Structures are given as structure tokens and as C-alpha cells.
Amino acid sequence: MPEEIARLMGLQGIDRQLQELEQTLATIAGNVEGLREENERNQAELQRLVEEDQQNSAARKKAEKELAEGEARIRNKRMRLNLVRTDKELQALTHEVEALKDTNLRLESEVLALTEAGDPRSARIKELGEAIAKGRAALAEGEKEIATQVESLKSSIAEKRRERDEAAAQIQPTLLQRYNTLFTRRQGTAVALAKGGTCMGCRRLLPPQLFNEVQKHLQIHFCPNCQRILYYEDKPAPETT
Numbered sequence: 001m002p003e004e005i006a007r008l009m010g011l012q013g014i015d016r017q018l019q020e021l022e023q024t025l026a027t028i029a030g031n032v033e034g035l036r037e038e039n040e041r042n043q044a045e046l047q048r049l050v051e052e053d054q055q056n057s058a059a060r061k062k063a064e065k066e067l068a069e070g071e072a073r074i075r076n077k078r079m080r081l082n083l084v085r086t087d088k089e090l091q092a093l094t095h096e097v098e099a100l101k102d103t104n105l106r107l108e109s110e111v112l113a114l115t116e117a118g119d120p121r122s123a124r125i126k127e128l129g130e131a132i133a134k135g136r137a138a139l140a141e142g143e144k145e146i147a148t149q150v151e152s153l154k155s156s157i158a159e160k161r162r163e164r165d166e167a168a169a170q171i172q173p174t175l176l177q178r179y180n181t182l183f184t185r186r187q188g189t190a191v192a193l194a195k196g197g198t199c200m201g202c203r204r205l206l207p208p209q210l211f212n213e214v215q216k217h218l219q220i221h222f223c224p225n226c227q228r229i230l231y232y233e234d235k236p237a238p239e240t241t
């Protein structure tokens with residue numbers, strides 16, 4: 001295998017390890033991020049419910065006040081009933097009392113409805129309060145727990161990057177550029193084995209002449225289909241693509 005290919009294979013190995021480390025870091029950070037988001041959602045719901053509860057309380061107090069005023073008015077009118085002289089006055093006053101009673105009935109059911117609506121909300125507010133407290137503790141715990149892992153992953157990544165830079169410096173810049181593009185666009189396989197006349201990167205048959213050339217190791221060849229850098233192993237070896 002030509003030296004250049006061996007260097008590229010080495011680089012590909014390092015790049016794959018680097019990718020794996022970065023994915024692990026993202027996953028670990030993502031778990032804590034999930035806890036954080038859940039807490040924020042709970043917090044937002046709590047705030048909305050507390051506001052709703054305050055509005056509900058204000059509406060109930062207002063209805064209760066109107067109800068009390070209505071009752072006072074009814075008492076007042078009933079007292080006046082004893083003083084009326086004419087049937088007409090009696091009729092009018094009775095009518096007014098009936099109207100006030102209707103209004104009060106409506107206010108009573110309003111107060112009842114507002115009180116009943118408050119119950120499940122209070123329960124949910126309590127539940128959310130507890131969930132938030134638990135969530136905060138879990139988040140703090142999670143952050144503490146991953147801190148060491150994150151720290152160690154970050155230093156492994158930094159170390160791997162230095163290793164990568166050294167390996168990359170050994171490769172001819174144009175070829176390196178091509179490798180970099182391929183590694184990203186071809187899901188981490190920029191260098192592919194040519195085996196039995198086939199590119200193992202894309203599983204397409206290579207032109208026979210090209211496959212012959214690849215076997216000679218005289219220069220670097222690329223797959224005409226997937227553009228990957230091709231290499232050939234003289235002795236059968238475990239597939240590495």
C-alpha cells in the first residue's frame with residue numbers, strides 16, 4: 001500500500017474516533033439539556049396557571065361582593081314591602097325583589113363555578129411546584145454527574161485534534177482537501193477498499209482498467225462513481241469500509 005494511502009487511512013481512523021467522541025459529548029450534554037427544557041416547560045405552565053388563578057380569584061371576589069350587595073338590597077326591599085300602601089306599589093316592589101333574586105341566583109352559580117374551576121388548577125399548581133423542585137435537583141445532579149465526563153471528553157477531543165493536525169500535516173494539501181470533503185459528504189468513509197473489481201464504498205463495479213491501476217499502487221485513484229479515494233490490499237484482510 002502506498003505511503004500516502006496509509007497516511008490517509010490513519011487520518012480516517014483518527015477522524016472517526018474524533019467524530020465518535022464529539023457525538024458522545026453531544027449526547028451527554030443533550031440529556032441534561034432535556035431536563036432543562038422540561039423544567040422550563042413546567043415553569044411556563046406554572047406561571048400561566050398562577051396568573052389564571054389570580055384572575056379567577058379576582059372574578060370570584062367580585063361576584064361574591066355583588067352577591068352580598070344583592071342580598072342587602074333584597075332585605076331592604078322586603079322591609080319596604082311592609083310600608084307600601086297601594087297594590088301597584090306592592091306589585092312593582094315584588095317584581096324588583098324577584099329580579100334581584102334572579103340576579104343573585106346567577107351570581108351564586110357563577111361563584112360556585114369559579115370555585116370548582118379553581119380546584120383542579122390548585123392541584124396542578126401543587127403538582128408543578130413539586131415537579132419543578134424535583135427537576136431542579138435532578139438537573140443540578142445531572143450537571144454535576146456529567147461535569148467530569150464532559151471535562152474528560154473535551155480533553156480527549158483536544159488531544160485527538162492535535163493528533164489529527166499532525167497526521168493531516170503529512171498529507172499533500174490538495175489530496176487532504178479532497179479527503180476532508182469526502183469524509184464529510186460520504187459519512188466518514190473517504191478512503192474505500194477496491195476489492196474484486198468493486199468499490200466497497202459505493203458497491204459499484206470499477207472499470208477493469210482502473211481496478212488494474214489501483215492494484216499497481218503507482219498513484220492515487222478515485223472511484224468514478226462516488227469519488228472516494230481507492231486502495232487495494234494485496235493480501236485478503238478484514239473489510240474496513
Ligand SMILES: [Zn+2]
Pocket residue numbers: 192199200201202203204223224225226227228
Ligand atoms: Zn465508489
